[in-house]
Amino acid sequence: MGDIFKLVGKRLGLGLLILLIISFIIFFMVELLPGDIAQAVLGQGATEENLKALRTKMGLDQPAIVRYLAWLGDAVTFDFGSSIVTDERVVNIIGERFANTLFLAAYAAVIAVPVSVILGVIVALLRNSIFDKVANVVTLSFISSPEFFLGYILILFFAVKWGMFPSIASLSDTMTFGELLNRTFLPALTLVLVVMAHMMRMTRAAIINLLASPYIEMARLKGTPPWKVIVKHALPNAWAPIINVIALNLAYLITGVVLVEVVFVYPGIGQALVDAVSKRDFPVVQACCLIFAATFILLNLAADVGAILTNPRLRHPK
Amino acid sequence: MTNAKDQILLNRLADAARSGSVSRRSFMNAAMAAGITSTAATGLWTGSAKAAPSSGGTFRLGAHDGNTSDNHDPGTYVTFSMIQVAHTYRSYLTLIEPDGSLGPDVATEWSASPDAKEWTFVINDRATFHSGNKVTAADIIASMNHHRGEDSTSAAKALLSDVEEIKDNGDNSVTFVLAAGNADLPWLMTDYHLAIVPANDDGTANWQSGDGCGPYRMTNGEFGVRYTFERHDDWHLEGAYFDAIEIIVLNDPNARQTALVTGDVDAITQLELKTLSLLQRDPNIEIDNVPSAAAITMPMFCDVAPFDNVDVRNALKLAINRQDLNDKITFGAATVGNDFHHSPAMPYWPEDIPQREYDPDQAKALLKKAGAEGLTVNISVADSVFSGAVDMCVLYAEHAKAAGITINVSREPNDGYYSDVWLKKPWCVVQWGARPTPDVMYSLAYKDDAAWNESHWQNERFNELLLQAKSELDNDLRAEMYAEMGMLARNDGGTIIPFFPNFVYARRNNVQHGENLAASWQMDGARACSRWWFAS
Secondary structure (H helix, E strand, O other): HHHHHHHHHHHHHHHHHHHHHHHHHHHHHHHHHOHHHHHHHHHOOOHHHHHHHHHHHHOOOHHHHHHHHHHHHHHHOOOOOOOOOOOHHHHHHHHHHHHHHHHHHHHHHHHHHHHHHHHHHHEEEEEOHHHHHHHHHHHHHHHOOHHHHHHHHHHHHHHHHHHOOOOOOOOOOOOOOOHHHHOOOHHHHHHHHHHHHHHHHHHHHHHHHHHHHHHHHHHOOOOOOOHHHHHHHHHHHHHHHHHHHHHHHHHHHHHHOHHHHHHHHOOOOOHHHHHHHHHOHHHHHHHHHHHHHHHHHHHHHHHHHHHHHHHHHHHOOO | OHHHHHHHHHHHHHHHHHHHOEEEEEEEHHHHHHHOHHHHHHHHHHHHOOOOOOOOOOEEEEOOOOOOOOOHHHOOOOOHHHHHHHHOOOOOOEOOOOOEEEOOOEEEEEEOOOOOOEEEEEEEEOOOOOOOOOOOOHHHHHHHHOOOOOOOOOOOOOOOOOOEEEOOOOOEEEEEEOOOOOHHHHHHHOOOOOOOOOOOOOOOOOOOOOOOOOEEEEEEEOOEEEEEEEOOOOOOOOOOOOOOEEEEEEEOOHHHHHHHHOOOEEEOOOOOOOHHHHHHHOEEEEEEEEEOOEEEEEOOOOOOOOOHHHHHHHHHHHOOOHHHHHHHHOOOEEEEEOOOOOOOOOOOOOOOOOOOOOOOOHHHHHHHHHOOOOOOOOOOOOOOOOOOOHHHHHHHHHHHOOOOOEEEEEOOOOOOHHOOOOOOOOEEEEEOOOOOOOOHHHHOOOOOOOOOOOOOOOHHHHHHHHHHHHHOOOOOHHHHHHHHHHHHHHHHEEEEEEEEEEEEEEOOOOOOOOOOOOOOOOOHHHHHHHOOEEOO
């Protein structure tokens, strides 16, 4: 087991290094955005003196590298500074938004992961049957359509035509948990449809791959029923690639939902990021990007660790 | 377009109908005598007679253009959704009535010295903040000073730059002392930045608390996302029929329209014109299409060749087919422009200036005179200016071909358009928000030394008239001056005005409003929340 900790430690260290590099890239990419923040804040209605006063107030007259080091120092302690547009703490601005995004991602994941894995097992079992082909075609069509299109289709049927679910997912503090699930069902469903194909097909492929192995042959020869062969013998060895794909898709659920948020007017972090970019609100943009990067790195780390834990050969290296 | 006099007559008639002091027959006779058709008069009669607003309900408004960086500071109000919110929880000294006239808000009356250099506003003694405190002269002064002075970062700083001093007269009134006479000062007070907020003890404005003296008290404000309000029972004006208000920011046009169709909201701002005809088919939805004072302009630098020749400028003005643009780009939801920046929705609109028509032959002749036949010019545009801006330029380029003019449409990035293209490229497309009076508009973008003189136009007579009209308190004389200025801008100016876009917004059919809708902002001058009501 000691090896695992060492391995995780090493991965974590690498992750931090990558995060540092990313922070550098983020900071200077944001600097490259065209346009002027003071102009963006005050709008078309600002005069030259207005702009000057605001720029000084925001500290934009300092050189970029000085601002980067100061920012990095604070970010290490989870202090992302204040929005240069509203003076509010960045943590306050994106904290709740991030929680909303995590909620939606969790909602979608809770549906998508079991459904796709089970579906994957079933289609592996019934491979090359009509069911297999239909499931593949349907999930592949979902993954091939842009998310906003899927969202609009779902709105058209579930909200406009049948009136089963609300078309906008605006949240309020007074909602019960049931109302919340009802309000956010359509965006969650959109996300489910988008990520399902990937996970299902990976489960199917990983299992089918193993079915040619001699030990599966053995299991079959001793008379184990087909579903048991798959669930008991094939699946445990197939987890590594499946977990990898699941982790990637979970990361996507958190970082790739901007379009879904726009279509359903869901107050998540993607919307906050878009707003911040259009306002040149650097601290918010940087904090969002850093959170996204950290999410990706952490989930990849989790995938690696998960793969190791489920694979005895990796768990006990010679 | 009914003119102002007819409008007043019609309003009186409508009032009479509402109070029951005229019969239907005499109402119809009088209305038709005032020049409106019998169908319109019937509508007016039914509209007026049943227009007894009822109280109650929660009004949910889906508003476009919100940003997480919106906040309580009136000096930084910039998004359209924030303008809706501002008029819901805060009040102003004056307001624009549904019929387009100037009316009282926190100020009950106002008067000027004969040179229009001193304006005194009397404060409504019933006006109270949501915290319960009365609105005092100190609050007014602090609210105005927030936009004045060296350190102010307010976007309304330029608006009040002429104000030298604001005095507390000690009798619940304040006096603005101006450096130069300005007959429009009461109109300027309707600007959405100039919201009244409570004063701190040190004389600064306390905008941070979110307190206001508007019709509704904000109970929860998640900026750029969602706001909830409850009625301010001590509000000083008539109206505020809804018990509670919810303003939800819906930036995506499709999300907005779907929310209205499914009944998740009761009204929405800014419809997508391309799908207007589809939405019209829904029997549960009423669309309001209101001519506005917003404008699309195409300023040419009058000091840069080839635009430095007035014949070239006029040839370009003649080479644009406004009616065609109005049909194909705005789907009829606009008023055609006439190359002077004064919309029929503004006061003092001169109706006798002839409309400039599409005339490629005359344009050709003018170019020949200027020795610029076969002219080739570039126009800069981005789709963010308004939806369809690039299409408009491409269509214009087609119109201009008939006059032998080649217009190259150069598409600029949306991002940073107003810092990198506007005032920098010699010919571009600009969208202007509605301004309350011609003086504000002309002083901002047509005055010789204005920072935003977007066409670099210099015309001595125009500038002379602008200054004269500014301090002229006689309305008839002022109207004459604005007519002459309009003519000068039309024939000599460097700005093509293809059209004034309408405000197009929609509501569920159980939401009702009065006969007129204010044209200063969308949703009845951004006051739908306090002016509209649910049918009982």
